Amino acid sequence: MMPELIESKSDFAKRLNLSKAYISKFAKSGLPCNEAGMVRVNAAIKWIRENVNAGPGRPTGSIERGESGDLAIAKTRLVLAQAARAEMELANLERTHMPAEEARRAVRTLMRIHRDHMLNFASRHGPAMAAELGIAPALLISLLEAKMREAIDAAANSMLLPFGMPNTN
Incomplete structure (x- = not known):
């Protein structure tokens, strides 16, 4: 589950295509x-769906109690439609986005697997390469291993690591 999304009233108003005054x-x-006056998005959308009533028999406690007639009903229905759209967008975000810590673990695992694969390359393919070249396998394997380690170290020290991960070699 994604952490709670917090937005300013202005950003939340933009999300719903409403004015900031309306959100206020x-x-x-x-x-x-x-406490800082920032909108808790998921809870706010749920609150709007529960407390804004677009029907003709609106209760006296309705958010729109100060307005009357078709205009108030139309505005309220617009708010509800925008809230429903925003709720669908948030649900899609929760389905399609991975929490940052989970992504960090996946990247670390992938990089370890790649490093191990590269470090085993010389011993796995060196003998066949040496036979093709007609040279001593031990010499080629040790040279390949040394160069692979240099390349991996250089890459680890020069690449920008994703997600602000520290370089722990």
């Missing part, structure tokens, strides 16, 4: 925000 109005009515 919701915040005064109970829209979930943290």
Whole structure:
């Protein structure tokens, strides 16, 4: 599960294609925000779906109680539609994105497998290469191993490691 998404009221208003004033109005009515006034996105979308009523028989506690007529109903339905769209976008993000720590572990594992594969190259392929060249296998294998280690060390020291991973060789 992804960590909770937090956005400013302006960013949340942009996500829903609404004005910041409209989101501030919701915040005064109970829209979930943290101590700093930032919107807790998942909870806020759920809150909007539960507390904004678009039907003609809207309860007196409705968010839109200060407005009347078709305009208020249309605006409320727009908010609900935008909240539903944002909720679908968040659900897609949760399905398609891997938490950063899990990605770090996967990258480390991949890099270790690649390093081991490269370090075993000389002993695995050296004898056949030496036979093709007509030279002593031990000499070729030791030369290949030394050059592979140099190349791996140079790559490890020069490449930008993903996710801010420390270089632990």
